[in-house]
Amino acid sequence: xxxxxxxxxxxxxxxxxxxxxxxxxxxxxxxxxxxxxxxxxxxxxxxxxxxxxxxxxxxxxxxxxxxxxxxxxxxxxxxxxxxxxxxxxxxxxxxxxxxxxxxxxxxxxxxxxxxxxxxxxxx
Numbered sequence: 001x002x003x004x005x006x007x008x009x010x011x012x013x014x015x016x017x018x019x020x021x022x023x024x025x026x027x028x029x030x031x032x033x034x035x036x037x038x039x040x041x042x043x044x045x046x047x048x049x050x051x052x053x054x055x056x057x058x059x060x061x062x063x064x065x066x067x068x069x070x071x072x073x074x075x076x077x078x079x080x081x082x083x084x085x086x087x088x089x090x091x092x093x094x095x096x097x098x099x100x101x102x103x104x105x106x107x108x109x110x111x112x113x114x115x116x117x118x119x120x121x122x123x
Contacts, residue, residue: 021093021094021097021104021105021106022090022093022105022106022108023080023105023106023107023108024107024108024109025107025108025109025113025114025117025119026117027105028080028082028105028107029119031078031080031105032053032054032055032080034078036077036078037077037078037079037080038057038073038074038077038078038079038080039053039054039055039056039057039079039080039082040056040057040059040070040073040079040080040081040082040092041053041056041057041058041059041082041083041111042059042060042061042066042081042082042083042088042089042092043058043060043061043083043084043088043111044060044061044062045058045060047084047111049123050123051111051115051121051122051123052111052121052122052123053082053111053114053121053122054120054121054122056082061083061088061091061092067095070092070096070099071099073101075099075100075101075102076102076103077103078103078105079096079101079103079104079105080104080105080107081093081096081104081105081106081107082106082107082110082111082114083110083111084110084111084112085109085110085111085112085113086106086107086108086109086110086113089106089107089110090106092106093105093106
């Protein structure tokens with residue numbers, strides 16, 4: 001019975017995280033296998049040049065046209081947003097949901113977590 005309660009709690013926590021739009025790097029990597037998934041890097045140009053996820057689009061969070069460029073993305077597409085550690089991307093994910101985006105996810109831990117886990121990336 002205790003095992004069943006623990007399992008149920010884990011399922012609830014996992015589904016709540018997905019509802020909020022947070023995904024782990026492993027979940028993001030799986031989602032990125034679909035060619036229709038859009039990956040958006042919201043770091044600066046300098047950060048992007050140091051390395052970035054394969055096929056990611058750079059839309060700099062600090063640029064004045066950031067929100068207008070984000071608004072051009074298709075609202076029904078699956079979008080993964082990441083930054084260095086997750087603060088800018090979480091803010092972006094939250095606001096995109098408020099703007100009517102249906103399938104937008106924040107990659108927990110950002111690019112730092114991706115690199116720490118020794119996942120492949122481009123330079």
